[in-house]
Amino acid sequence: MDKVRFIVLYGGEWIKSGEKFKYQYGMSKIISVSRETSYESLHDIISRLVEANRNESSIKMKFIFNSPEVLAPFEVVNDDDVQVFLCENSDVNTRTSLCVTVDRKRRIIPTTQGPDNELVNEDIANVFESDNGNGVGLDNIHESLLSPNDFQNVDVFSIGVDNDDEARDSRPSTSEVPLRRSRVARSQAIGIKSSRIHGSYTSLESVVNNVKEVGVGDLFPSKEELHMKMQLLAIGNHFQFKVKKSTKTLLVMSCIVEDCKWRVRATKLNDCESFRIRKYSPDHTCSLDTLHFDHRQASSKLIGHCIKSKFEGTSQSYRLNDIIDDVKKQCGMTLGYNKAWRAREVALGLARGSPDDSFTILPSYCHMLELKNPGTIMAQIRGIDASVAQYLIEADPTKWARSHFDGRRYCIMTTNIAECLNGILKDARELPITKLVEHIRGLLQKWFWERREAAAKMSTPMTKWAEKKLRRRSNKSRCYRVHPINLYEHHVIDGYLNGFVNLIEKTCTCRKFQLDQLPCRHAFAACNLRRSSCYDYCSHYYHKETLATAYGSSIYPVGPMEEWDVPDDIQSRVVLPPKGRKPRGRPAKKRKPSRGEEIVQRKCGRCGVVGHNRQKCKAPIPLSDHNGNP
Structure with a gap:
């Protein structure tokens, strides 16, 4: 054939x-x-x-x-x-x-891969x-x-042909085997940063235990990747090594004991940043006395790479003492406070990025956010008439934008929604600016979906909140006495404030009818007398159809940065972090209380003294409680 x-x-x-x-x-x-x-x-x-x-x-x-x-x-x-x-x-x-x-x-x-999704080949x-x-x-x-x-x-x-590297290695090795293309890392060829060393693990122990043995011919995307792989290998196998020679094209490592035969020699390939192991002697001839509790390969950078998954999102619960305890329990190494702090800073930088980088990509992110989610209100106004949009901006948004209202105005009672968001974003405020905006977008995406689903499952004409309030007012109005004045005006006797109800204008002297735009108890009593439906006097904003329409739009993510299509004029914009001096002392984490807000002091449940709780109470445990019971 x-x-x-x-x-x-x-x-x-x-x-x-x-x-x-x-x-x-x-x-x-x-x-x-x-x-x-x-x-x-x-x-x-x-x-x-x-x-x-x-x-x-x-x-x-x-x-x-x-x-x-x-x-x-x-x-x-x-x-x-x-x-x-x-x-x-x-x-x-x-x-x-x-x-x-x-x-x-x-x-x-x-950007990083673990053992479960590694970009490797097995001896093709x-x-x-x-x-x-x-x-x-x-x-x-x-x-x-x-x-x-x-x-x-x-x-x-x-980038795969490197005959010149073969000529560099003329020194004999303890394990001379033909080169094989096993576990080939192809990240440089396809433009993907890959790593077989670290990834999204649940614990530091899983990172160390999942590191595979290396061999002659193994290829790594960079010298840093190779060095980090050997660090994890040394921690997992309980030995230490030192770098004897490190250049742009050569990396030689050996055991810290001079007489030990453990050696690694790797060289750089031509026309790329990849390093390939040329010689490797895996056997150790040193004693166990050379291993100390403070492992020299357990650097803050390495530990930061291993624990970075703990800092993804807005969680702030992983403290320095937790890092020290995890390293001790899972790897058997004693970690100092300063090294744990540096490892935490490395992990935060890897998981969240730096503020400078976040401000740099902010214009591109906002452009993609508007591109993926078109239809902003101001964009619609500018599309109709640019002069109208400019007039509204100059007229002060607090006079016409509900989101900028400062309280009761124009017969509308509003809430301070900004304080509600501040409470939700308490932990997220520590994120860089772009990740903070992305976190808010993710929250809005979740909220819109949940409220659309809730509106679709409602069986009553009004929302659950409005139905609950109407039912409570209806039950309280059953004992009221109603004296009709005419067909739509009624005088309601409740035994306290009484009320004058006008069903045509939807008003009542108690003012709840006007402010809530829902029938008050006096209006309910009038509706019961006339045998009319209370839903006819409710604002359409409380109907489930309005709720479904308000959250009918979908909020889309911007996608990975590699797929962004940003114009040059937006990419050329330079956005820097705000200038300012860092205040002295530890930064405040809690909001300063406003005037009128009372600070609730803690009171010990054991001794009754203000300033601590029973867990930190230093008083002796009483033999009986305050009532004299044993």
């Missing part, structure tokens, strides 16, 4: 430079298939090569057609395209490469060693054996 051999490039992306298309790839492989290979067979072998699940990923195969004209890459989508591609590779002079890109289907890849060099029955096989040929002529049709930038 005739076979066609060609090169597969994967782990990269297409880049357009002028009119020319280039494929910047991460890995390459020579593959041989039968001339009668179908599209499904080729797609299966490529899926297994790049280790992509067809249900979760979209695999696109493209190639450059040999032509004097500059053409865009052709995508292979059916059997005819496969035959055209194989015909191109039948002749050595017209050979072209198959470039593969993998797109995840509706999945957001986080030996996956397909034989024919699979469909004429599709894989030749185990190393990238260094590829001829330069094989790349004449596609301009590529290789």
